[in-house]
Amino acid sequence: MTLNGEALVQNPIESDVALAARGDSSAFERLYRTHVTRIHSLTRRMLGSHVADEVTQDIFVRTWQKLSQFRGESQFSTWLHRLAINVVIERRRTYAVQRGRMSDDPSALDTITVAPARADLRVDFEAAIEQLPAGAREIFVLHDVEGHKHREIADMLGITSGTSKRQLHRARMLMRKHLGGL
């Protein structure tokens, strides 16, 4: 199904992007409110709850700064999502340098307490994702949660598709172990 561009002029997202690019902070706030849930969720799953708020704020500040580079060749949400992933990857590298090495201990997943009687399956599953080793976690989130292909992930992270596949399998096996009581 194809629509021409005239129809899009009325899309409130496109209108707000155009307004925000010209300095309208109210329009940018509307864009923030529309997209913050997805961006915050991505950030939380990739980096952890403890930094998700701060990194999400940084992502939107960078979005404001880079809005002039958005040319409308893709959907704004796609453009924003890619920008967010770049910020997250950059942050992870920074944290890795600060710590001297990645936290890559698979046994960390064993420390998660299984929710009694599966009171909140969603939170329990998200807690398990957050406990995955960093390398496996980001590929699990990008592939299985966000729906990216291995080739795309390899481009984003500067790794090979084979590494992406191996880390994904590792993540799934760890998640399977944690969720074995399903």
Next chain:
Amino acid sequence: MTLHDQGHDQWTAKLSEFLDDELTPDERYAVESHLQGCAACTAVLDELKQVVSRARLVTPRPPQADLWPGIAEKLESEAAPAAIIPMRSRAAWRVTFTLPQLAAASVLIAVMSGGFVWSLRNRAETRSAQASRSSNPETPVAAIADSMEREASAERAVVPVGLADAQYDAAVTDLERALKDGRGKLDPTTITIVEHNLQTIDEAIRQAREALAADPANSYLSGHLVEARRRKLDLLRRAAALTSESD
């Protein structure tokens, strides 16, 4: 590790690629042959499928605090985005949408108008009823596209919110029907997760609507309602897709 374990590792290492249909035909045939005679690897494959299903059903959660004040503070010290590069000319645009994208677009169009739209709700509902009668009820998303094209040709600045509301409801109804029809194809855990998440989202929608009724000009509440409705549509779409994949 025993020799037996090593043999299983050789096969389990390929199960994710098998699940994602990324093996060569020869490799796939070899794994399928092994699975026919290996209950342990078959069990691992089933558990991996559950992990993948759960991951697809994870729904976004908003931050616990409103992060906008902190962002706004930082923006104040920033100049407006400089060196504006014009967006591509409208005439050159030709964008293809999937059906779910169009349905999601209708949700955004419906609700982003915030308090102003809310105050016009009764009038909009009348218009949506008229529009629904003139549209094919079995193809609500196509009707959205048609309405967008009509609006474009008329060069009208405001999309009829009531119409989009009706079409959002129709899209949700269609997806709920598809999910109901395919319910038997999903495992009980998946059904539990879907129902639990739908209840949570429905409750969020109800609360947002109540709050908006009391404060119709509140853009924060409008944003929450938009997001909650989008999440419901997205979850239903994912769940319906799972039933299709199980065919």
